[in-house]
Amino acid sequence: MGSVTSAIEPLPAEQPASVVPRLIATDLDGTLLRDDKSVSERTVAALAAAEEAGIEVFFVTGRPARWMDVVSEHVHGHGLAICGNGAAVVDLHDGAEEHRFVKVRPLDRAAALDVVEILRAAAPGTSFAVEQTGGLHHELAYPPMLMDAASSIAPAEKLLAEDADTVGEPILKVLAHHPELAPDDFLALARKAVGARAEITRSSPTALLEISGPGVSKASTLELCCAERGITPAEVVAFGDMPNDVEMLTWAGTSYAMGNAHPDVVAAASGHTVANNEDGVAVVIERILASL
Template sequence: MRRTPFGPPSLIVSDVDGTLIDGSETVRPLTRRALRRAAEEGTAFVLATGRPPRWIAPIAEQLDHVTYAVCANGAIVYDVTADVVLQSATLSPEVLAEIAEIARREIPGCGLAAERVGESAHDSATAPFVAAAGYVHAWLNPDHVEVGDDDIVSAPAVKMLIRKPGASSDAMAAAMTAAVGDRAAVTFSTDNGLIELAVPGVDKSTGLRRLAEIASLPVDAVIAFGDMPNDVEMLRWAARGVAMANAHPAARAAADEITTSNDNEGVGRVLHRWFT
């Protein structure tokens, strides 16, 4: 764990689930106040999440200064205010088909789904999330369209999701990382038997770099908050990486410091050092 002097930040970046919001999906008061004060002082704030753009609004509505989000673990750069996808990186149907075949071999009984991207959060021209029959959603708000196995891999996707309830996400990720090689990048944001595969080299840090170039955001003193393996690259890239007390060991190892849990306002407690 790195220990170097830092602050104040020039850019604040936060993961959402398990980090910015508590267990009831609420941004708590101390964190809201610190982020409001940061905005008043001209410090930009960006969400960096595994969530797709269509799941950003419930978070942005709790804050009054969210202009940009890096979604789908870095595969999508999204303008929240304008509701426009600025950039995306997708796996081709051919690669998706290869991944699906490998997944069925390496993780027997798994369910497959694909996250697609349109031009906005709710682009009616694109079915955003398609899943095979029997796919068990990892969250309480399933919004997928059930399709046949061939249809899952019939169009480009920002990520393929592999689901096996009750399995270890760590073990699933290890198996698929070894099997897919350089076809895709493997990560996960929950321990509950779900892994996500994206374009090689795509992660939250690369998405943030692309956003910084597009929006001319300062990256000289970035502070980033996260809790899971899909945050590791971002935590290492930031000048100050902060893991939550509830974080996965990989995120803790990548961070400069550990704050309190997401239910105990870990983000707000750190930002309160500079923004009161």
């Protein structure tokens, strides 16, 4: 994990002073959330102040909808969040346990199976999990998730079969874990092997890849949500810390890498702020509001 200086830069020169932000898009883990997964009082206040000023806030995360309890009480206005790296848009107004899928951009079942077969050959020892709208399913060798138990355990080929018990549930993403490869090496290897069949990224400090349908990313789904509201990229301010944020930070008119960000994120963002444990998102929001 890379890091950048703790001082934040002025708003990027390419962001004209006349452009007033209409939407803030922020990642959660390593960005809005502190390392203990809490949302600080300062950050809660900054988010509320942004909404009160007429700036929409979108949580844009790799998390599944059922893990959104950390911020569900802080949603305002529209109450929408982009989950699964863009695979789903959910309404959190009724809390994380009662979320409603507003938009789903699934990974085709046959394509998912193709990717599994390719990665098994390219990186022996890889284990898989399948994230669907109804829950997580994984192989026996896949590291168990601490936040919730698997809905079922079986080989990926069985989980992705056309006659699987969960065939009616859209596939949001496939996860691939390797016990030995370095995270960035595994990502580079997988992207080269899979090519355009799927989008592959990562947000974990371990060698855990997240695989979505072609063209599905935080950026592309955020773009769809913004288009529905008549919001242009120039009117968006985005925050992130890991490779799964790169496309979003590149797309947004103004973007910030956290002080704890991966080097690829630092290179992609137009600015930077302090680390997540220092409320880097709130620091920038406060300054934006003060300039209005």
